[in-house]
Amino acid sequence: MRDKTQLTGLETETVNSAKTRKPLYAARQKIFPKRASGNFRRFKWLVMTITLGIYYLAAWLPWARGPFAPDQAVLLDLANRRFYFFFIEIWPQEFFYVAGLLVMAGVGLFLITSTVGRAWCGYACPQTVWVDLFLVVERAIEGDRNARMKLDAGPWTARKLMLRLSKHAVWLVIGAATGGAWIFYFADAPTLVGELFTGTAPPVAYITVAVLTATTYTFGGLMREQVCTYMCPWPRIQAAMLDESSLTVTYNDWRGEPRSRHAKKVLAAGLPVGDCVDCNACVAVCPMGIDIRDGQQMECITCALCIDACDGVMDKLGKERGLISYATLSDYNANMMLATAGGSSSVNPSQVRTADGLFSDKVAHFHIRKIFRPRTYVYMGIWSLIGLGLLYSLLTRDRLEVNVLHDRNPQFVTLSDGSIRNGYTVKLLNMIPEPRTIVVAIQGLQGAEMSVVGDDIPEGRSFAIPVEPDRLKMLKVFVRQPADQIQGTAQTFKFRVEDKASFEADEYTATFNAPETAR
C-alpha cells in the first residue's frame, strides 16, 4: 500500500557504498621527520634532558630514612604503605595529598592549554619525549630524512639489515632502561639492581620491566604518531579547552598565500604572491606527518618544529620570520580580514603591507598581555588555592595520631568489686622516622583507671609507652570505673596521647558503657 504522499523514492547515496568503499582506518604512511634546528628545537632538547634526567635518575637520590625504609629520596613503599618524597612522608590516610596534586595537574592543564595551547602534547608528554629520543637514535644510525627514505625504499642488503638490527636493538635497550628505571621507585634501588641481574628479584619486577620495555618499544619506536592520533584521548579533550585567545601553531596564510615557488615570475605577471615558497620544509620536519598549511588539525601536537623549519627558510630568503608562528585565533582572524579586504576578495598579501614592504600598523601581533584574561585568572586562582591549601595542610599536619576501637562483645564486664570494665584497642601512630615515648592518658570518666594487656604497667590514669619510628603500635587497654562513680549507661571520655618531647598531641573521644544498674 502506498503512502498518501506518493513518496516513491529518494535520491540518496550511501556513505560508504561498495563502489567507493574505503576502510575507516587509513593505512599508515611512513613518516621520516627531518631534523629541525631553532629555538623550539633547543627548548625541546632542554625539556627532554630535564624530564628524562628526572625519570632515570630520581630513584637514585639518597636520603637517610633510618632502619625502617630504604635510604631513597623518592620511594613508593607499597609493602609498608608509605610514600616518601624527600622530607615528606605520606601515610595511607594522607593519600588526599596525591588526590590534591592530581586535581592541581588537571587545573594546571586547563591553565596551560587555555594560554599556550597544547604545550603538554608538544613538549612534555612522555610519548613525545620518548619518540623524540627514538628519533635521535634512528637519525644517528640511519641518517637524516633523505638517507632514511632511501634506505627504506632500497632492497634488503647486509648493510640495511645491520642498520635496522642495531636501531631496534638500541630501541629495546632504551625500553629496558625505561622499564628498569620505573621499578627502582618501589624498592631499594641498589639492592634491586643487584637482584635484577642475579635473577633473584621478585617476579613482579621482571614482569614490570618486560611490560614497560614492550610498551616503550612499541609506542615510541613502532607506533609513534599513531598513539596520538588513534589511542590518546587528550587531543580531543585539549581541543575543547582552546578559545580564540589561546596560542596555537598557525600558518599565517594572510601573508603566505598564494604560495609559489616562482615568486618573481608571478610578480612579473602582475599577480599577488605570498611569502610561502612551497618548499615543504614544514612538512618534512613534522613528526605527525601533517601539513600545517592545511590549518588547525587534531593531529597537530604543537611541537612547533615547523616554526623552526620555516623560520630558517625565511631567514635565507631575507623575509620576516613568523610565516608559521604561535598565534591566537583572534589575531589570525583580524589579519585575515585585513588581507582579504574584509572578506570581499581572496587573500592578497599586499593588503597587509605598506608601500615599502613592511607590515602595516593594522597587522595584529601577539602580546603577552593577551593570555591574561578572566579565564586564565580563574584557573590560576583555583590552582594556587588548592596548592596553598595542600601546603598549609602539609606544614600543619599531625605526626602523632590515636585511633580507638571499642570492644563490642562484651560491651562491658562487671568485676567482683562491682566496678565496670570496658575494653579498647588503642592504636598509636608515630609518623616520624624517630622513636618516641608517647604518654596515653584518659580525660574525664571520674575515678576510672587503665591497664594494658601484656605490659606490667600499674593501673593508673596515664602511662608512657615507647613507639618505634614510622610505626603503628597497637595496645589492648582495659578501662575500669568504680561502681559508685558511674553516671549513666554511656559516658564519653577522651583518650589523649602526647609526645612530651615535641608537645604534639592528639585526642580520641570514646564511649564507656555500663549496665543500667551498676551494683
Add this chain to the structure above:
Amino acid sequence: MSDEHIDEISGVSTTGHEWDGIRELNNPLPRWWVITFYVTIVWAIGYTIAYPAWPLLHSATTGVLGYSSRNEVRNELTAAEAAKGKYISAVESKSVSEIAADDGLREFAIAAGGAAFKVNCVQCHGSGAQGSKGFPNLNDDDWLWGGKAEQIQQTITHGIRFASDPDTRLSEMPAFGDIITADQIAQVSAYVASLSGKVRDASLIQPGAKVFAENCVACHGDNAKGNREFGAPDLTDAIWLYGSGETAIAAQVRAPKQGVMPAWVGRLGEIKVKELAVYVHSLGGGE
C-alpha cells in the same frame, strides 16, 4: 542454497534468510579472529591432554603433567602445618604460664585458642566469652576455681561435675529446702543479699546471719568470701552466677542448680586445651 542472493547496496551475499524484508549479510569473519579461534581449539586439545579432563566410568583421565587440585590443597595444608610446627612443639613442651610469658608464643596461642573457643565454647560462654545466667563470664575477675593459667587449664582439661572424669572439679551445694525451714531460707537469703546490697526487710538480716553461721560457713567461710578449694563462690562480691537479689539467692539455697562443664582434653587434646587456657587467661580477668 543454490540461488545465491546478493545484497544490492553492499554487494555482499546474504545468508538467504529473510525477516520482514531484512536480510543478513554474509560477511566473512575477520581473519585474525578465525585464526585465534583455531588456536584456542588446538590449545584446548593440548590442555585436556596435559591436565586431568575427560571423565571416565570411575575416575577421569589423569593428564600427562600429573597435576591434581587435591594434591595442591594437600601440599598447601602440609606447608601450613609445617609453618606452625615450631609453635606447636613449643606449646606442647612448655607450661601455660611459660607460654603466656613469651610474646610470640602467647600471640600464637591466643589466636589458636580464640579459634578453638569459637568452635567449642561459644555455645555456653557466648561469642565474647561474656557468659549468661548459669554460664560464667570469662572476662571478669571472679573465679570459682582460680584464675591462674594453670587453674584454667585444669578446669578445661577435666571439666566441672563431669561424671566420667575422675579428676573433674566437684562442688556440691546441698539442697537446703529439705534441711532448714522456709523462714530460715528467707532469713539467710536476706543476710547474703545484704553482704553486697540492699534488702527489703532489714529485720531478717540478724537471724539470717545465725542461720548462715550454723549451715554455710563450712564451705563459704566465716566472712562468706567463699573457698576455691571446694569451688564455693564468694558471696560478698558483685558477680552472681545464678542471679543476684534475695529471690534468686533463695532459689539457689532451696534447690541449687549445679552446672556441668565437660572435660575437653579427650576431645581437643593437650595442646588445644593449653591454647584455650592462654586465650581465656588473656581475656582480661586472668590472675
